[in-house]
Amino acid sequence: MNLNHPVTYIKGVSIARAELLYSELGIKTCRDLLHLFPFRYVDKTQFYTINQLQENSAEVQIVGKITGLKTVKQKRGSRLVATFSDATGTMELVWFKGAQWIKDNLKANVPYVIYGKLNWFNGTASMPHPEMETVQAYKSKLQMAMQPVYPSTEKLSNKGISNKVMRGMIQDLLQQVFGVIEETLPPYILEEHQLVDKREALLNIHFPKSQELLAKSQFRLKFEELFFIQIQLLQKKIIRKAKLKGYVFEQVGDAFTNFYNNHLPFDLTNAQKRVLKEIRKDAGSGAHMNRLLQGDVGSGKTIVALLTMLLAIDNGFQATIMAPTEILAAQHFYGISELLKNTNIQVELLTGSTKTKKRREIHAGLEEGTLHILVGTHAILEDKVQFNNLGIAIIDEQHRFGVEQRSKLWKKGRGNEAGGAIPPHILVMTATPIPRTLAMSVYGDLDVSVIDELPPGRKEIKTVHRYDSHRLAVFKFLKDEIAKGRQVYIVYPLIQESEAMDYKDLMDGYESISREFPTPQYQISIVHGQMKPADKDYEMERFVNGETQIMVATTVIEVGVNVPNASVMVIESAERFGLSQLHQLRGRVGRGAEQSYCILLSSFKLSSDGKTRLQTMVDTSDGFKIAEVDLKLRGPGNIMGTQQSGVLNLKIADVVKDSSILYSARKTAIEVMNDDPGLAKPENSSLNKVVSQLRKKTGIWSNIS
Ligand code: ADP
Ligand code: MG
DSSP, X not given: OOTTSBGGGSTTOOHHXXXXXXXXXXXXXXXXXXXXXXXXXXXXXXXXXXXXXXXXXXXXXXXEEEEEEEEEEOSSSEEEEEEEEETTEEEXXXXXXXXXXXXXXXXXXXOEEEEEOOEXXXXXXXXXXXXXXXXXXHHTSOOOSOEEEOOOOHHHHHTTOOHHHHHHHHHHHHHHHGGGOOOOSOHHHHHHTTOOOHHHHHHHHHSOSSHHHHHHHHHHHHHHHHHHHHHHHHHHHHHHHHHOBOOOOOOOOHHHHHIIIIIOOSOOOHHHHHHHHHHHHHHTSSBOOEEEEEEOTTSOHHHHHHHHHHHHHHTTOEEEEEOSSHHHHHHHHHHHHHHTTTSOOOEEEEOTTOOHHHHHHHHHHHHHTOOOEEEESGGGGSTTOOOSSEEEEEESSGGGSOHHHHHHHHTTSGGGSSSOOOOOXXXXXXXXXXXXXXXXXXXXXXXXXXXXXXXXXXXXXXXXXXXXXXHHHHHHHHHHHHHTTOEEEEEOOOOGGGHHHHHHHHHHHHHHHHHHSOTTTOOEEEEOTTSOHHHHHHHHHHHHTTSOSEEEEOGGGOSSOOOTTEEEEEETTGGGSOHHHHHHHHTTSSOSSSOOEEEEEEOSOOOHHHHHHHHHHHHOOOHHHHHHHHHHHHOGGGSTTGGGTTGGGOSSOOTTTTHHHHHHHHHHHHHHHHHOTTXXXXXXXXXXXXXXXXXXXXXXXXXOO
């Protein structure tokens, strides 16, 4: 028998059971079952008496006798209820299924050991579908202080695959295959990291002989799991670099140098310089560039994007930058046009509201190659938009785009005709920092650049949390700031599930603010998602031009908007926003020379997570720290990109809790791959074997970009 055999090879596993295991837990082979790890352990040497039971007891084990039995009719079918007693009291045992069999086999007045979860009705404990055996049978078996509890589903337990059954299957399996379990890691890695061997780890993860051995086994299995993910990511990167040809940007020419020397309005930060170097090296290598640029709000990603586009132009290519909203695209367009106004580089803006005539001009310019830079929204992705020779596509605020949209950009390269399609280089930019641990496991095969430094002279944004009851004081503060010539954002939540209510809140808020800040002294803009784009633009423009002092808005202004004179951000019902959203919103201020403020308003009723979020915002402005807290609060499942990466399919490791194991697994994987990229050396044969097995299972092999 070997581990690739289906679970039906295990004694007592029928075809029906095997099918259930597959449909419920994805378990097909003996190997799969062996890698179904307990998620906790219970102490089966401990007993309770009935009078010790409490409403919050988890699973309990009790010795007693059956002293009564009745069948209770209910709407559908019936249930079997037994009275169970010990010297201290009585409780109920309940079966909804298999009642007849149980009735026939239960023995009255014989001591049983029962084990299970409790339900409570009117102060009486009842245990549905208890695990039970006679005291005699119990005594004949070795009892361990740590018994495994396996992941299960309702269907599994309803169909009789209880934890006890699962435990039995795995025990039998271990006995049958123990001798053929192969070591997956080479001796030099086991030794370097002091790992227990695979057999011992599997045995002790299921049936721990001691706390210490359990801990060692967990460590080894976590390390192994993370290590193989890293090996696969690194391999994928090597394959991508080797296979996917990219345009070569080999020279720095006039466009770049002229701009850099004569029109760049400030010195680049060291971080910006470093990132540019990374991009140049990558785009000059002949391989395709697929790079993620992370940089906190306000770190100056746009200028890096522009210089990268100039590099493309110097090498005879066109460039495009795509933003998630019209407002942001327009802002990029005006900013870039302004910076390039004394050069002969042609820039145009394409969005959903571009007029037909203009649109035709743009299409023609793109096809002829006379238009160098196209700034736009999703409109860029339309089939009608054809480039003469697109060399690089930049995506701003990439978390706002789906994978599908991103992949469309790949196809805008020159080689659209038959054969030899070379995709444009891709640079995706995000201000939502991805915690290092997650970046390693999600984007481990992408190249990542980080701008980890803000331009000089930025003042820290003062952030405070105030309860609704302080609203009047907040309004007073706003008036003082406006009197100094500043502008103010007031943001309301708009969450899809409660859209109608939120919309009402926004309008109520707008009204009360209009009352508090009357015309003509104060002018107010309002922007929300239900407005026509043209109206939105009009309102936005009035604010940008300083005609209005207050911008009441939903999170449509979250991303990218740049109004340096706006220095106060008020966030209403701040407890309802996620951390990354709060951080993005706060990034809308602090863009000018003035001291800026962020005021988080909330009700008194705060969940503990809500409190942590607000406190985190008050405590720090470091986007990476905020992202780490966010990851801890929400888990990796809610963070962009994790779905595609296999991070969620981890069986035992946890990228948040086991970050130190992740670091060392990644380091080891890099060493191994540097030394032996094909895993061809004899000492790596066990690795090679596992990796080819994993490859068949897909998982992290789907393309992220
Ligand atoms: P983000 O990374 O959030 O997209 P932007 O590119 O919009 O940031 O830059 C924010 C502001 O900082 C802009 O006004 C930009 O002109 C300015 N800026 C960018 N780089 C520098 C720098 N090296 N020195 C001074 N100001 C800079
Ligand atoms: Mg930006």
